[in-house]
Amino acid sequence: MSEWFPELLSWPFLAAGAFFYLVGSIGLVRMPDVYTRMHATSVSDTFGAALLLIGMMITAGLSLVTAKLFVIFLIILFTGPVATHALARAARYAKVKPVLHKPEGKSSSKP
C-alpha cells in the first residue's frame, strides 16, 4: 500500500474523537449540577480520548510510539472512573444536592 493510506485512515478517527471531546466539554459547561457534569466529562474522557488515540495509533503504525499511545489510553481508561467515583463520593459526603427538576426561572415548554 502506498504510504498515504494510514494518514487517510486516521482522519475519521481523529474527527470523531475531536467531535466527542467537544460534546463532552460542552456537557461540562451546560449541565446543571456536579453529578451530571461528571457524566458529561466521562463521555469525553473515555470515548473522545479513545478515538483520538486510536487515530494517532493508526498514523504511528507498529512502533514504540503506538505502544506508548496504548499505555496512555489504558491509563486514561482506568483513572477516569476512579477519579469520578472519588469525586462523586466526596460531593455526596459534602451533601451537594443534585438538581432534580428544571429550575422555575427557565420557562420550560411543559405548563
Place this chain on the structure above:
Amino acid sequence: MFSAAAIAVVIAHIFAVWRALKGPTVFDRVLAAHTIGTAAILLLSLLGFLTGRPEFLDIGITYALLNLIGTLAVLKFFRYGDLSHAGEEEPAET
C-alpha cells in the same frame, strides 16, 4: 487533521477553564482540573505528533498518573481537612 484535533482539544481546555472559574461548588473546580489534565495529555500527544517528537508521550504517561493522584489528594483534603487523616469507613448515610 492533527491541527484540527488540537484546536478542538484547546477549545475543550477553554470550556474546562470556564467551568473551573464559574463552578459554584469546589467539586466543579476539581472536576474541571481533572478534565484540564486529561485534555493536556491529549494536546501534548497531538503536538508531539505535529512536531514529530515522540518523547512527548512519556510526559503524557507520567502526567496521566499524576493527574489521578492530584485529584484524589485534593478530594481527600477537602473531606478530612488534612492529608494525614487515616480516614474511617463511615456508614453510608442517605
